[in-house]
Amino acid sequence: xxxxxxxxxxxxxxxxxxxxxxxxxxxxxxxxxxxxxxxxxxxxxxxxxxxxxxxxxxxxxxxxxxxxxxxxxxxxxxxxxxxxxxxxxxxxxxxxxxxxxxxxxxxxxxxxxxxxxxxxxxxxxxxxxxxxxxxxxxxxxxxxxxxxxxxxxxxxxxxxxxxxxxxxxxxxxxxxxxxxxxxxxxxxxxxxxxxxxxxxxxxxxxxxxxxxxxxxxxxxxxxxxxxxxxxxxxxxxxxxxxxxxx
Amino acid sequence: xxxxxxxxxxxxxxxxxxxxxxxxxxxxxxxxxxxxxxxxxxxxxxxxxxxxxxxxxxxxxxxxxxxxxxxxxxxxxxxxxxxxxxxxxxxxxxxxxxxxxxxxxxxxxxxxxxxxxxxxxxxxxxxxxxxxxxxxxxxxxxxxxxxxxxxxxxxxxxxxxxxxxxxxxxxxxxxxxxxxxxxxxxxxxxxxxxxxxxxxxxxxxxxxxxxxxxxxxxxxxxxxxxxxxxxxxxxxxxxxxxxxxx
DNA sequence: GACGACGACTTGGAGTCCCAACTTTACCAA
DNA sequence: TTGGTAAAGTTGGGACTCCAAGTCGTCGTC
Numbered sequence: 001x002x003x004x005x006x007x008x009x010x011x012x013x014x015x016x017x018x019x020x021x022x023x024x025x026x027x028x029x030x031x032x033x034x035x036x037x038x039x040x041x042x043x044x045x046x047x048x049x050x051x052x053x054x055x056x057x058x059x060x061x062x063x064x065x066x067x068x069x070x071x072x073x074x075x076x077x078x079x080x081x082x083x084x085x086x087x088x089x090x091x092x093x094x095x096x097x098x099x100x101x102x103x104x105x106x107x108x109x110x111x112x113x114x115x116x117x118x119x120x121x122x123x124x125x126x127x128x129x130x131x132x133x134x135x136x137x138x139x140x141x142x143x144x145x146x147x148x149x150x151x152x153x154x155x156x157x158x159x160x161x162x163x164x165x166x167x168x169x170x171x172x173x174x175x176x177x178x179x180x181x182x183x184x185x186x187x188x189x190x191x192x193x194x195x196x197x198x199x200x201x202x203x204x205x206x207x208x209x210x211x212x213x214x215x216x217x218x219x220x221x222x223x224x225x226x227x228x229x230x231x232x233x234x235x236x237x238x239x240x241x242x243x244x245x246x
Numbered sequence: 247x248x249x250x251x252x253x254x255x256x257x258x259x260x261x262x263x264x265x266x267x268x269x270x271x272x273x274x275x276x277x278x279x280x281x282x283x284x285x286x287x288x289x290x291x292x293x294x295x296x297x298x299x300x301x302x303x304x305x306x307x308x309x310x311x312x313x314x315x316x317x318x319x320x321x322x323x324x325x326x327x328x329x330x331x332x333x334x335x336x337x338x339x340x341x342x343x344x345x346x347x348x349x350x351x352x353x354x355x356x357x358x359x360x361x362x363x364x365x366x367x368x369x370x371x372x373x374x375x376x377x378x379x380x381x382x383x384x385x386x387x388x389x390x391x392x393x394x395x396x397x398x399x400x401x402x403x404x405x406x407x408x409x410x411x412x413x414x415x416x417x418x419x420x421x422x423x424x425x426x427x428x429x430x431x432x433x434x435x436x437x438x439x440x441x442x443x444x445x446x447x448x449x450x451x452x453x454x455x456x457x458x459x460x461x462x463x464x465x466x467x468x469x470x471x472x473x474x475x476x477x478x479x480x481x482x483x484x485x486x487x488x489x490x491x492x
Numbered sequence: 493g494a495c496g497a498c499g500a501c502t503t504g505g506a507g508t509c510c511c512a513a514c515t516t517t518a519c520c521a522a
Numbered sequence: 523t524t525g526g527t528a529a530a531g532t533t534g535g536g537a538c539t540c541c542a543a544g545t546c547g548t549c550g551t552c
Binding site: 294 | 503
């Protein structure tokens with residue numbers, strides 16, 4: 001039966017249908033709360049709730065004092081504003097691509113490994129590791145957080161600015177100086193709700209999820225560096241490109 | 247000033263802090279609406295809104311008739327229940343790994359390419375493509391949606407069941423039969439709110455985002471297959487493993 | 493001890509009203 | 523024509539209320 005489901009869903013479904021079939025094109029104004037209550041013969045709560053749901057789905061945006069509007073397609077499925085992974089160098093990042101210049105802050109320190117980091121680096125909990133925290137900015141806006149961990153005995157004595165945005169070149173160079181050759185990289189990607197510090201640092205509006213990448217550099221079967229990379233989910237695409245050797 | 251931001255945020259922030267620092271452990275009951283109004287001296291609207299925000303963030307779940315509870319960690323930061331990409335075969339999927347047996351439904355048909363698909367396959371809008379839709383299930387529960395597009399002239403005459411879960415082997419075999427060698431794979435990962443059909447098919451609770459993978463198989467500079475892969479963001483990790491050839 | 497009924501409590505849907513802050517438009521004066 | 527202002531409309535936060543449906547513990551009966 002469709003007769004007894006919530007009335008606000010009726011509003012949501014009708015508006016959503018009109019948006020996806022193009023009756024309400026991008027940029028078009030959505031009927032206001034007052035108009036919806038009249039048109040659908042529902043209370044203000046239902047109208048309001050319907051608008052909130054559609055906004056949460058990313059189909060419309062509310063402009064205070066003006067109204068709700070159908071979101072532009074470009075915002076809905078954004079193009080990659082930052083190319084994250086390059087073609088010639090898989091898993092390297094190049095934030096200059098796309099015409100945007102990136103800047104970043106970073107700070108290194110030596111700490112005791114937490115359980116999670118110890119597991120990922122195959123160390124014991126409490127072993128010393130070098131932690132480097134980065135905040136990457138594009139056009140001044142924070143765009144990516146990264147926290148990198150290396151076993152402290154792999155001699156990142158003095159911490160120096162990274163060359164590539166992700167410091168892969170720098171890492172490879174530093175490692176090869178200690179006789180370690182990085183053989184492969186493993187990444188694990190998932191999405192979750194930002195923690196308060198993250199939404200603070202990345203200046204995230206409510207409702208935006210983040211992409212969390214756990215990246216580990218391996219030398220044979222020995223992990224030599226692991227990092228947590230956090231980017232806003234709505235503005236970012238991770239791009240992987242890998243040749244099929246077989 | 248923090249004095250003049252919405253009161254419901256005060257409630258949200260305090261509860262969230264208690265959840266992330268463990269004062270309210272997973273499974274713990276959240277104060278009810280009535281209790282929150284008393285404790286924080288706010289109206290029911292604010293209390294209710296705060297609970298809705300926390301539920302949307304995936305930190306708590308509401309059980310009607312019982313109360314709100316802190317979500318279990320396993321749901322919050324799940325371990326990989328399905329290994330998505332294998333080590334020996336990068337970008338191949340093996341859903342058997344992890345002790346779970348996967349089943350899937352699929353259906354093929356020939357349609358006219360929409361703009362997006364045409365762009366990805368370097369075709370003209372309206373050119374014929376073979377679309378195959380999959381629903382993958384683990385333990386009976388839908389776990390992954392995939393929609394695959396191939397140019398119709400690449401001769402998927404009779405559509406036959408895939409061997410691997412993602413049909414990469416099958417695809418490679420089929421392509422090599424037509425003299426096409428797949429040279430590399432490019433993937434683009436982002437996260438977004440599920441569309442109604444998606445949350446329906448995947449049986450998603452509200453507030454759960456999805457991971458959307460656009461995967462394209464290339465033969466040289468010619469795209470031969472592209473697919474959209476949609477998985478629940480809270481239960482899935484994408485695992486990439488690639489050797490560094492250089 | 494087992495079982496069932498009942499009442500207290502909780503969520504989620506829905507309605508109504510009020511207000512501050514903001515946008516848009518229309519109109520009037522210089 | 524231009525500039526400024528006032529009015530009307532809109533969003534977002536908030537308070538209060540009512541109700542249906544569901545959970546859960548208590549208490550009395552068998």
